[in-house]
Amino acid sequence: MNDADERLTQDVAVLAAMAEHMPDYLDSDTLYWPAPRGGMPMLTLGGYLLREHRLLALANRLAPEQQAQVSAAIAQFSRALDERIVRFEKKARAELDARLRQWEESLKEMEDGTFNRTSNYGNAVETRAILQALVDRLNLPPYEADTRAEQRLTLLDTRLRNNFRPGDFVWPEEWAPAYPQPAYWWLYGAPREKKKAAGG
Numbered sequence: 001m002n003d004a005d006e007r008l009t010q011d012v013a014v015l016a017a018m019a020e021h022m023p024d025y026l027d028s029d030t031l032y033w034p035a036p037r038g039g040m041p042m043l044t045l046g047g048y049l050l051r052e053h054r055l056l057a058l059a060n061r062l063a064p065e066q067q068a069q070v071s072a073a074i075a076q077f078s079r080a081l082d083e084r085i086v087r088f089e090k091k092a093r094a095e096l097d098a099r100l101r102q103w104e105e106s107l108k109e110m111e112d113g114t115f116n117r118t119s120n121y122g123n124a125v126e127t128r129a130i131l132q133a134l135v136d137r138l139n140l141p142p143y144e145a146d147t148r149a150e151q152r153l154t155l156l157d158t159r160l161r162n163n164f165r166p167g168d169f170v171w172p173e174e175w176a177p178a179y180p181q182p183a184y185w186w187l188y189g190a191p192r193e194k195k196k197a198a199g200g
Helices: 003-027 045-057 064-082 085-112 117-138 147-161 173-178
Strands: 164-169 188-191
Touching: 003 045, 003 064, 003 085, 003 173, 045 064, 045 085, 045 117, 045 173, 064 085, 085 117, 085 147, 117 147, 164 173
Parallel strands: none
Antiparallel strands: 164 188
């Protein structure tokens, strides 16, 4: 099994664990819920939606039993939302705000030269992908789009474009079909290296 497929296998396990804990998470006031299992990321709506998007788009790379796990997790997630539409929307908007601040901080580091472009961009840009997953879900009924957050994201995208060099897909190449250009342009390249000032 190659690295891309190993990471998809991990995504399946994380999605299932997050879906299992989703009712308690939505009923809580906590934005970043403790990791459902050891070695897993903390539970957030964005983290769940990121993986749901990727696994649905790349379902042909999953074994039949993994596809069944994904379907069961999505059904469990949908049941959790049935009675919690308002709670979901409130929590999704809170996470959008938190992720926007996090992404802006990363952009500042890219702009001032303290960001290691080569080693860190592939990890940092996951925040941008989570933002997209949250925005996309809030643009579906019965939710109401968060236009203020979308405007902030557009401004941040403009800042990134001003310092961006198009190039190869930054995640495993096998995942590219889940993130087509130009919609996910920020996954195809990296910020330019900050030039040091003369004599610096």
